[in-house]
Amino acid sequence: MKRVILVLLLGVVAMPILYLGLLAMGRSWFFPEIIPSEVSVSILVERVRSEAGFVSALGTSMSLALGIALFSSFFGFIVSKEFALSTRKRWWLISVYLPYLISPVILAILMSRLFIFFGLSGAYFGVFWGHVLMAFPFSIIYFQSFWAGGIFDQMRTAANLGASSVQVYQDIVIPTAWPFVLACFFQCFLISWFEYGFTYVIGLGKVESLTILTYKYLIEANTNQAAAASLFLIAPPLMFLWLNKFVLFTEKNQ
Amino acid sequence: MVHRSPMLLFIIVVLVPILLGFLYAVAYSLGLVGVLSEGFSGRAWLAVWGDGRFYTSILYSLVIGAVVLLVSVLIALCIVLGLRSYHRFRWFDLVLYIPMSFPAMVVAFVVFLFFTQSGFWARFAYAAGLIEDISQFPSAVHDPFGAGVILAHVFLATSFFSVLFSGLYQRIRIDEKLAVSQNLGASRFFAIRSVAVPALLQASVSNLVMYFIFVVGSYEIPLLLGNQKNRMITLEAMHRFQHYDLGRISEGYVVALSFAAALLFVVFLLFRSLKRMSV
Numbered sequence: 001m002k003r004v005i006l007v008l009l010l011g012v013v014a015m016p017i018l019y020l021g022l023l024a025m026g027r028s029w030f031f032p033e034i035i036p037s038e039v040s041v042s043i044l045v046e047r048v049r050s051e052a053g054f055v056s057a058l059g060t061s062m063s064l065a066l067g068i069a070l071f072s073s074f075f076g077f078i079v080s081k082e083f084a085l086s087t088r089k090r091w092w093l094i095s096v097y098l099p100y101l102i103s104p105v106i107l108a109i110l111m112s113r114l115f116i117f118f119g120l121s122g123a124y125f126g127v128f129w130g131h132v133l134m135a136f137p138f139s140i141i142y143f144q145s146f147w148a149g150g151i152f153d154q155m156r157t158a159a160n161l162g163a164s165s166v167q168v169y170q171d172i173v174i175p176t177a178w179p180f181v182l183a184c185f186f187q188c189f190l191i192s193w194f195e196y197g198f199t200y201v202i203g204l205g206k207v208e209s210l211t212i213l214t215y216k217y218l219i220e221a222n223t224n225q226a227a228a229a230s231l232f233l234i235a236p237p238l239m240f241l242w243l244n245k246f247v248l249f250t251e252k253n254q
Numbered sequence: 255m256v257h258r259s260p261m262l263l264f265i266i267v268v269l270v271p272i273l274l275g276f277l278y279a280v281a282y283s284l285g286l287v288g289v290l291s292e293g294f295s296g297r298a299w300l301a302v303w304g305d306g307r308f309y310t311s312i313l314y315s316l317v318i319g320a321v322v323l324l325v326s327v328l329i330a331l332c333i334v335l336g337l338r339s340y341h342r343f344r345w346f347d348l349v350l351y352i353p354m355s356f357p358a359m360v361v362a363f364v365v366f367l368f369f370t371q372s373g374f375w376a377r378f379a380y381a382a383g384l385i386e387d388i389s390q391f392p393s394a395v396h397d398p399f400g401a402g403v404i405l406a407h408v409f410l411a412t413s414f415f416s417v418l419f420s421g422l423y424q425r426i427r428i429d430e431k432l433a434v435s436q437n438l439g440a441s442r443f444f445a446i447r448s449v450a451v452p453a454l455l456q457a458s459v460s461n462l463v464m465y466f467i468f469v470v471g472s473y474e475i476p477l478l479l480g481n482q483k484n485r486m487i488t489l490e491a492m493h494r495f496q497h498y499d500l501g502r503i504s505e506g507y508v509v510a511l512s513f514a515a516a517l518l519f520v521v522f523l524l525f526r527s528l529k530r531m532s533v
Contacts, residue, residue: 114275
């Protein structure tokens with residue numbers, strides 16, 4: 001019984017990836033065939049190359065996600081310390097949960113006029129700011145567990161023993177925080193990488209990220225192109241997962 | 255104040271713009287600003303709050319959220335408690351994580367590919383001789399019950415809750431709790447039902463509420479898989495916001511504001527009850 005459930009579980013997880021792969025790399029797939037008659041990697045390469053928008057969407061998404069991840073994990077770390085030390089922590093946390101929890105599309109609707117007013121509607125920087133509105137608060141919430149882990153006690157002890165504030169950061173805070181910062185970086189990257197609603201409302205279709213392009217292919221009923229775009233969308237998170245496993249393994253071996 | 259300056263970054267980049275956006279939305283919805291402004295009027299608020307579709311979309315979103323939560327938590331509990339022996343393998347945890355690598359847009363697309371009348375399962379059923387014509391296949395896409403929307407969300411949520419419960423299982427030492435109750439004479443099933451499940455659920459209350467809010471406010475999945483008649487709250491807001499009749503933009507603001515206000519209230523209640531629990 002357990003094995004049946006396990007096989008079922010593996011199937012549910014693996015099938016979407018395989019199916020998207022077949023669609024992206026396959027040609028001439030007509031009902032009721034279960035597998036396309038022609039499958040090859042070169043078909044996928046051709047699909048990516050033939051569409052001018054594809055590579056540029058990939059670039060837009062990548063630069064947005066990397067920029068958001070850098071900004072949010074760096075400043076989130078600094079700001080989260082002030083949150084952790086604040087005497088009005090609860091109120092600050094409520095204020096930080098709101099933009100993170102509210103549906104991106106609802107947030108975008110509420111803020112759309114402001115973005116028009118600043119001339120940021122339909123602009124790359126407008127979408128960037130929009131993603132920051134979600135990733136930055138996330139990162140502040142994320143780092144709360146780091147600051148709650150007794151790091152302040154360690155910092156005080158080191159300072160009492162004569163360490164300078166530079167030494168405290170260099171030898172205690174940064175080495176301890178590093179894995180947290182890295183994980184937060186990946187998470188913020190994914191928040192931006194997966195984002196659709198805000199990009200759609202604020203970007204007005206002029207800022208074409210990979211999710212926007214995927215949707216465009218879908219409404220054009222261009223399922224093969226959409227599958228190719230989808231493969232690119234799931235590739236970075238799968239890679240992070242694999243990297244994470246790699247890191248965990250090496251840590252365990254040490 | 256110089257010491258607190260990092261806080262200013264958050265205030266300037268996130269808090270002030272959001273507050274300004276909210277204020278503008280309130281002013282617009284009351285007819286105080288905007289191109290079509292004719293002075294103070296509660297028309298948009300009355301139009302939305304007096305419209306049955308607004309309430310059905312709220313109710314529909316809440317029901318979808320509740321069903322998704324119920325189904326995915328049940329499956330996740332079965333995976334974590336029932337397949338315990340596999341959790342010692344790292345690849346098993348990795349498998350549980352994989353669905354979370356899918357953006358909502360791609361999950362919706364996959365459900366579309368598998369469950370339309372020309373999708374994978376329809377082809378499979380046809381090849382297996384279960385159906386004679388594609389129209390006999392029950393489509394889960396654009397159906398009035400939101401089956402496709404629920405399927406897509408369950409795919410994502412089950413992964414999230416499995417990973418969450420699996421981590422909690424070790425942290426709150428469910429193994430020991432189960433052993434104690436079994437030593438005291440409880441059957442394995444009774445121990446799981448009365449000890450493990452309540453302990454796991456209690457430890458994840460805030461995550462359950464957050465995820466519920468996430469499902470209720472989701473957009474891409476109902477956009478692709480939902481039914482035009484029964485719209486989730488985000489689609490209802492977008493529908494009014496993008497209406498060709500510009501006078502209805504303010505109604506979009508009203509729907510969005512009502513949703514955001516309700517959300518703020520829930521988050522506030524959650525924080526208050528969590529504080530009480532920790533005291």
